[in-house]
Amino acid sequence: MTEFTLQDQIRDRAKQLLASEQVKCVIGYEHGSRGQVRPAFIHQINDVDSLVWNQGCTHNLVTYLRDIKGTFGSDEHLQRVAIIVKPCDSRALNVLLAEKQIEREHIYVIGVVCTGIVEGAGYAGQSSDKLQTRCVRCSDRVPVIYDLLVGEPTHPEITDDYVDLTELEAMPPAERAAFWLKQYERCILCYACRQVCPGCYCSTCMFERDDSLWVGIAAGVKEKEAFHLGRAYHLAARCIGCDECERVCPMELPLSLLNHKLAKEVQRLFHYCAGDEPSQSPLATMLAEGEEFPA
Amino acid sequence: MKYISREALQTWLDRLANDVTLIAPRLVDDILLYQSVSSAREIVLDYTRPKMSAKEVVLPSSEPILFVEKRGQEVSLTEPSSGAQIIFGLRPCDAHGIAVLDTVFVGQEPIDLNYARRREAITLIGLSCPQMREDCFCTSMGGMPNDPTHFDVLLTEVEDGYAVNTVTDKGRTLVDHLNLEEIKGEPAEPIINETESVLAQEHWPDLFADHYWDLLAERCLECRMCAYLCPVCRCFDVQDQVTQQGISYSKYDRLRCWDSCTGTNYRVVAGGHNPRATKGQRLRNRFFCKFHYFPVEYDHSGCVGCGRCIEACPVNIDIVEVMRDISRAFNASQISNASPDAEKGVTA
Numbered sequence: 001m002t003e004f005t006l007q008d009q010i011r012d013r014a015k016q017l018l019a020s021e022q023v024k025c026v027i028g029y030e031h032g033s034r035g036q037v038r039p040a041f042i043h044q045i046n047d048v049d050s051l052v053w054n055q056g057c058t059h060n061l062v063t064y065l066r067d068i069k070g071t072f073g074s075d076e077h078l079q080r081v082a083i084i085v086k087p088c089d090s091r092a093l094n095v096l097l098a099e100k101q102i103e104r105e106h107i108y109v110i111g112v113v114c115t116g117i118v119e120g121a122g123y124a125g126q127s128s129d130k131l132q133t134r135c136v137r138c139s140d141r142v143p144v145i146y147d148l149l150v151g152e153p154t155h156p157e158i159t160d161d162y163v164d165l166t167e168l169e170a171m172p173p174a175e176r177a178a179f180w181l182k183q184y185e186r187c188i189l190c191y192a193c194r195q196v197c198p199g200c201y202c203s204t205c206m207f208e209r210d211d212s213l214w215v216g217i218a219a220g221v222k223e224k225e226a227f228h229l230g231r232a233y234h235l236a237a238r239c240i241g242c243d244e245c246e247r248v249c250p251m252e253l254p255l256s257l258l259n260h261k262l263a264k265e266v267q268r269l270f271h272y273c274a275g276d277e278p279s280q281s282p283l284a285t286m287l288a289e290g291e292e293f294p295a
Numbered sequence: 296m297k298y299i300s301r302e303a304l305q306t307w308l309d310r311l312a313n314d315v316t317l318i319a320p321r322l323v324d325d326i327l328l329y330q331s332v333s334s335a336r337e338i339v340l341d342y343t344r345p346k347m348s349a350k351e352v353v354l355p356s357s358e359p360i361l362f363v364e365k366r367g368q369e370v371s372l373t374e375p376s377s378g379a380q381i382i383f384g385l386r387p388c389d390a391h392g393i394a395v396l397d398t399v400f401v402g403q404e405p406i407d408l409n410y411a412r413r414r415e416a417i418t419l420i421g422l423s424c425p426q427m428r429e430d431c432f433c434t435s436m437g438g439m440p441n442d443p444t445h446f447d448v449l450l451t452e453v454e455d456g457y458a459v460n461t462v463t464d465k466g467r468t469l470v471d472h473l474n475l476e477e478i479k480g481e482p483a484e485p486i487i488n489e490t491e492s493v494l495a496q497e498h499w500p501d502l503f504a505d506h507y508w509d510l511l512a513e514r515c516l517e518c519r520m521c522a523y524l525c526p527v528c529r530c531f532d533v534q535d536q537v538t539q540q541g542i543s544y545s546k547y548d549r550l551r552c553w554d555s556c557t558g559t560n561y562r563v564v565a566g567g568h569n570p571r572a573t574k575g576q577r578l579r580n581r582f583f584c585k586f587h588y589f590p591v592e593y594d595h596s597g598c599v600g601c602g603r604c605i606e607a608c609p610v611n612i613d614i615v616e617v618m619r620d621i622s623r624a625f626n627a628s629q630i631s632n633a634s635p636d637a638e639k640g641v642t643a
Contacts, residue, residue, distance in 0.1 A: 192518035219357035248609035
């Protein structure tokens with residue numbers, strides 16, 4: 001099935017949903033100002049034909065549900081939104097559902113069978129033919145949640161051996177700490193990593209309280225380290241690995257390494273993979289009586 | 296005009312690096328930044344635009360502006376000091392940005408003492424851009440890729456070296472003893488792109504209430520990247536931080552740190568009210584600040600057209616596209632104020 005027909009199917013369904021007033025908005029992708037793809041919010045049928053689907057659709061649109069979750073009213077039908085998700089994005093939906101951030105009936109999910117997103121996607125003139133690292137290692141082709149599935153599922157056999165982590169894990173602790181401090185030093189605390197993350201929905205981030213309770217206001221390497229490590233821990237067993245934090249970072253911090261490390265440990269300890277099911281993270285639950293911490 | 300050979304430039308830069316803090320385009324983990332260098336070898340000469348502007352040199356992302364020491368009942372205050380710094384390889388848009396910051400911080404009374412102290416000890420040695428990048432639009436904002444106006448010295452590449460344009464007395468004291476030869480030919484003119492013009496500031500209020508801003512902001516992530524990469528955005532927050540606390544002795548730093556109007560809590564006031572409660576209002580402020588509030592206050596655009604925000608925004612909020620949309624919307628409203636489309640916003 002070609003990309004053209006996937007795009008056509010998305011547009012057709014978007015038209016139906018808006019025409020029948022089943023949704024008030026379709027969150028998808030459109031062409032940006034300089035040839036790149038960007039998130040689009042389609043409110044009117046006339047605008048549906050600007051929706052696109054191609055290998056530049058990198059953004060995890062689930063993050064935008066944070067902005068509109070307070071807008072759902074009593075008239076549910078009219079207030080629903082449709083959202084286009086790739087398999088990775090769809091797992092963020094499961095996280096938000098489990099954490100009661102969204103209600104299933106408030107969203108209409110257009111799931112797209114995904115064969116990978118290219119590097120440089122989202123930025124003008126930077127798109128390449130090469131798939132993003134996260135996509136090379138991803139064997140998911142079908143979203144875990146959808147109301148409409150667009151595309152023909154395939155079942156590739158790919159096993160992720162976390163090769164990028166092996167090198168880092170092999171470093172002596174002091175060397176590893178030095179590596180990370182050098183990365184954090186470049187951080188400009190623009191918080192794009194947090195803002196783009198569907199899992200970061202706190203209304204006041206603990207690392208940015210007015211009273212500086214946990215982290216001071218200074219842009220020093222200690223503050224940056226506290227922010228990045230703290231954020232990584234808060235996302236342990238919740239991060240679904242879309243790597244958007246790494247894509248948006250203007251200073252190119254390899255943030256996915258932190259997240260993958262934690263995902264790997266969670267998998268090893270709890271046999272749990274964030275977003276596979278709409279279930280709470282094992283780190284946010286308690287052991288039942290008689291239950292033991294897994295070996 | 297004088298001329299400096301490539302070899303003589305290297306020697307000169309090595310000496311400057313030895314004498315003062317020399318800041319120049321340098322690769323830091325493969326990212327080009329204006330940072331201090333210890334020798335000319337570290338300096339990248341073939342580049343378009345460092346990732347960050349040089350704003351951080353004159354207005355650091357976080358800096359102590361006052362040290363407070365309390366011994367028993369006795370309180371002493373110390374102001375920080377700053378040494379001589381030279382920025383080499385600055386692009387004209389970045390020098391323009393520093394000039395705009397000068398207008399704000401030292402252009403009128405009361406001046407910002409901390410900024411003034413640091414700025415006075417800074418010399419700007421520029422390097423002309425041979426051509427504009429696709430996302431550059433300095434020419435829309437009164438700049439030029441080879442504009443010497445805001446430098447102390449501006450170099451422009453010619454065959455085998457650089458033409459040396461000495462602009463200020465500060466520059467002259469640096470360059471005078473170099474024994475430079477007269478240049479033979481004139482440097483080539485830079486390659487210019489055709490760029491969008493910005494709607495005159497007096498017309499912007501007509502579009503203040505347009506639905507456009509809410510629609511534009513739908514995809515905004517509300518990070519602060521655009522403001523932090525911007526050579527002109529200068530908002531800051533001030534907090535006192537305890538660095539040592541005891542019964543008879545305590546120390547505090549008064550810190551000034553970058554802030555940005557695109558952040559959710561930027562405008563929150565005592566009691567918790569947020570006068571810019573929606574994303575659209577916050578993003579609108581970014582553009583109104585640059586193209587209306589700033590021009591009204593300082594008679595100058597609050598943007599220098601460096602294009603960094605265009606390159607870096609992960610969701611393609613494109614300031615040139617906004618300029619174009621707003622001009623179109625204004626022109627359309629002039630043709631017909633009663634058009635039914637006006638209600639829907641300019642992109643509808």
